[in-house]
Amino acid sequence: MPALDAKAILEGRKPGRRSVGLTIGIVISVICMLAMFAYLLWSGLAGGGVAGAVGFVISLFAAIIPVAILIPLILMLDRLEPEPGMVLLFAFLWGAGVAVVVSFILNTAGMAFVTVPAFGQSMGDFVSTAVGAPVVEESAKGAVLLIMLWRRRYELDSLTDGVIYAAMVATGFAFTENILYFLSSYLSEGAFGLGFTFVLRGLISPFGHPLYTAMIGIGVAYAAINRGGGRMVAPVLGWIGAVVLHGLWNASTAFGWAGFGVAYLVLFFVLISIIVLAVQDRRRQVAAIAHFLPPYVSTGLVTPADVRMLSSIPGRRGARSWAQRNAGQRGRKAMKDYQLAATELALLHQRLARGVARPAWEERRDSFLALMHAARTAFLGHVQQPAAPAWAPAATDSGFLQRADFAHVIAQAQQQRAAQQPPAPGAPGAPPPNPGQPPYPPQQPGPGQGW
Secondary structure: OOOOOHHHHHHOOOOOOOOHHHHHHHHHHHHHHHHHHHHHHHHHHHHHHHHHHHHHHHHHHHHHHHHHHHHHHHHHHHOOOOOOHHHHHHHHHHHHHHHHHHHHHHHHHHHHHHHHHHHOHHHHHHHHHHHHHHHHHHHHHHHHHHHHHHHOHHHOOOHHHHHHHHHHHHHHHHHHHHHHHHHHHHHHHHHHHHHHHHHHHHHHOOOHHHHHHHHHHHHHHHHHHOOOOHHHHHHHHHHHHHHHHHHHHHHHHHHHHHHHHHHHHHHHHHHHHHHHHHHHHHHHHHHHHHHHOHHHHHHOOOOHHHHHHHOOHHHHHHHHHHHHHHHHHHHHHHHHHHHHHHHHHHHHHHHHHHOOOOOOHHHHHHHHHHHHHHHHHHHHOOOOOOOOOOOOOOHHHOHHHOOOOOHHHHHHHHHHHHHOOOOOOOOOOOOOOOOOOOOOOOOOOOOOOOO
16 A cells, blocks of 8 residues: 655645645745845945955855754754644745845835934934834734734644744844844954854844744734634734834843843843743643543554653654664654654644634544554564563553554545545544544454444
8 A cells, every 4th residue: 555645644734735825935935035135245246346245155154153053942942743844944934035025125114214204313213223123023024923823823733833933934034134234244344343243143142033023923823722812912912022022122222231231131031931931832732642642542553651652752762763773764754753643643632622623623633543553554564573662661562563453544544645535424533522522442443443
């Protein structure tokens, strides 16, 4: 039988299909980013000739350094359920392209036609920096998070997910903006100016933009995972928080080192709060795994020992290493697919309990179960005498090393892949009487037996 498309199942799309909207968004973002790069290169040539072009290249590489530091730290926030790579890439490129271009145009126009004519050069610059820029830039960055709330709300399983996407957008924005600042410093003050600006923006305050926009991400994620009137105002409150933090930081430059110190302390407090939020979300995800997976024990796909393994980052890491020792790289990939599918299954039921489940959630449930089964089968096909897993007393205590009759789920998933149609009415996967509770499989599943 053909192999299941693990990536498509985990991302919640039909096998062989790519999101047209996501592809268009990436293309537009790349075009905007390249257009901004071209403008900056032209500015370098106009301001310093060949030396200006060299300054652009140096600025580009200098701007990559904070990105290389930030992105791994951002992705560490939610390792239990990693977000789809293409969506993360889109978020970064939107920040680096669309958000920067929109902000550059509106900020420039605002200074030329609004703030400077109304307040004069000195006060106009300050108003633009402390008020205009935060409003414009956080709106430009936050727009893509609203798009995600509209088109991909089911990717947001926790407040931490909102922080991750917001931080990716903001990191992309800071990347292109840093090139602009580095190049301007290089053209006006030479290598020393570029170095000073790099230390200030790239080393001392690289978390600035991610922390501002994280407020919007938290508001958007709250709206995605909750019901009630609060979800309507949460994104607005998040945007206000982002603008206030951004404005506080920008305005602090007018008050010397004292103002800078106060703003830095505020942002440090926000950073600690986000870390605490991520820890709490991790605990809630672990609790979801422990609560919603045990009803599937009777399928043979998961055991209490496996639940303990799935609830721990070190346990997951150790399981992948164990699988690789037993069956090579294929075994490691099979274990990773199993872990991700099991986690997504638990989070699916968590959304059901909250009353915010996606339509046709039964298809998603059966697809995750099929992937868990296929992952075990792929692994078992390469294991002659498996060693007992470290997280289980014996090899037979882990569902990963048991063969259970789950052919009806596999057949259903493969039929969906071939026909790219939803299952017919009455097929396995009918919703349980209470959609807020997980389906309880039969204690002894037999050939062809449903739920």
